[in-house]
Amino acid sequence: MSYAYDDQNIFARILRGEIPCSKVLETKHSLAFSDISPKAPHHVLVIPKGPYVCYDHFAHTASDAEITDYTRAIGAVCDQLGVAPGDGGNGYRMIANTGNDGVQEVPHLHVHILAGRNIGPMVLMRP
Ligand code: 5GP
Numbered sequence: 001m002s003y004a005y006d007d008q009n010i011f012a013r014i015l016r017g018e019i020p021c022s023k024v025l026e027t028k029h030s031l032a033f034s035d036i037s038p039k040a041p042h043h044v045l046v047i048p049k050g051p052y053v054c055y056d057h058f059a060h061t062a063s064d065a066e067i068t069d070y071t072r073a074i075g076a077v078c079d080q081l082g083v084a085p086g087d088g089g090n091g092y093r094m095i096a097n098t099g100n101d102g103v104q105e106v107p108h109l110h111v112h113i114l115a116g117r118n119i120g121p122m123v124l125m126r127p
Pocket of ligand 1: 038103105106
C-alpha cells in the first residue's frame, strides 16, 4: 500500500487551526464539522486527525485506538444530530468518496453524514 499524504489539503489546514470550521464534535483522534456547502439540512464531515488519505489507507495503517475512536465519533455525531433510527431518528446517508472514480475532492479521509430529509437514490443508475 502506497499513499502520499498532502499536508496542505484543506482538512489538514483545518486540523492545524489555520482555517476555521464549524465544529460539531471533537475527540482524541477525530474531528467532526459542518460541510461548508451543505447538500442536506444536516451535512457533517467526520475526519480522523491522523494523516490518512482515504478509508482503505486508514483501515490498513491506523492504530486500533484511532479506528475505535473514529468509529465511535461517527456514532456520536449521529446521536448528536438525532438521526439514529435506533433512537427514533429518521436515518441518514454516510458516504466516503474515494479516489478518482469515487470523485474525492479533499485527499484526507472523511465521511459525509447527510440527513434531515430523504436523501434520494444511492447513485445515478448507470452501469
Ligand atoms: P469530497 O468530494 O472530497 O468527498 O468532499 C469534500 C467536501 O468538503 C465537500 O462537500 C466540500 O463542500 C467540503 N469542503 C471543501 N472545503 C471546505 C472547507 O474549507 N470547509 C468545510 N467545512 N468544508 C469544505
